[in-house]
Amino acid sequence: MSVSVTPYRRRALVIGASRGLGLVLADELARRGWQVIATTRSAGTELDAVARARSGQLTIESLEMTSPDQLAALRGRLDGHPLDLLFVNAAIDRGNLPIGEVPTEMFTEVMVTNALSPMRALEALRGAVAPGGTVAVMSSEQGSISLNTEDGYELYKASKAALNQLMRSYATRYADDGRTKLLIDPGHNRTELGGPDAPLLPRQSIPAVVDVLEAQAGAPGLRFLDRHGETVPW
Numbered sequence: 495m496s497v498s499v500t501p502y503r504r505r506a507l508v509i510g511a512s513r514g515l516g517l518v519l520a521d522e523l524a525r526r527g528w529q530v531i532a533t534t535r536s537a538g539t540e541l542d543a544v545a546r547a548r549s550g551q552l553t554i555e556s557l558e559m560t561s562p563d564q565l566a567a568l569r570g571r572l573d574g575h576p577l578d579l580l581f582v583n584a585a586i587d588r589g590n591l592p593i594g595e596v597p598t599e600m601f602t603e604v605m606v607t608n609a610l611s612p613m614r615a616l617e618a619l620r621g622a623v624a625p626g627g628t629v630a631v632m633s634s635e636q637g638s639i640s641l642n643t644e645d646g647y648e649l650y651k652a653s654k655a656a657l658n659q660l661m662r663s664y665a666t667r668y669a670d671d672g673r674t675k676l677l678i679d680p681g682h683n684r685t686e687l688g689g690p691d692a693p694l695l696p697r698q699s700i701p702a703v704v705d706v707l708e709a710q711a712g713a714p715g716l717r718f719l720d721r722h723g724e725t726v727p728w
Contacts, residue, residue, distance in 0.1 A: 503529045506579040507572070507622070509559055509615055512539040515632060515680055516583035518696040520544065522704050524551040528579075533557035533568075559584055560611045565618035576624035579707065582612040583632040585654075593648045601649060608653035613660045625672050628711055633658055633677040633718065633726075640727045658718065658728065665716035675716040678703055679726050 511520040511532035520532040521544045530552040534541050545552045558564050586607045588600050612631050637654025658677055665675045680703050683694045702721040718726045
């Protein structure tokens, strides 16, 4: 008599999946057979419809990423359910002001959301990632210092450069933990953040991003890659 063996399903946690790139990322992973846990700050988003369509393949957790208490509570709920992928997707933009005109409160809000909070999430949840798993953050070509040759969006660019630098420090500190570490540039997408004139649609770019995530699984060290798997200059 043969024994039926249930195939192992890779497990991913996508933080910031209520809309845009994060929503499409969570859905694409589920479509490929991953067991996906996706977070949102509020109920009643498009994510609810995706979860219903995926019939148990995708579950939703409520999370305010800027809250250390909520991160700790989520970490507790993940005990016994190791992750193969932890992906943090979070970013805001507050307009195209020269840095000298940016109010202090706006600077703080963008830096906390785009740089500090993703790294806090990684620190709080890294223990839930299985040995050999992947820790990834959504970055942007806009965070590349060497590619910053056009005017505009100085605060957003600075926040992504700060995120990249903090991820470099994280990777240095945990160099021997055996996990893959990635910064991902998905390209300029037509989202609320990217604007209506962006050349890419998330449904076009995100499958390529998932291809990169799957291809890089198990590779040591930190890489800053675009959706084609090409290195983005720091």
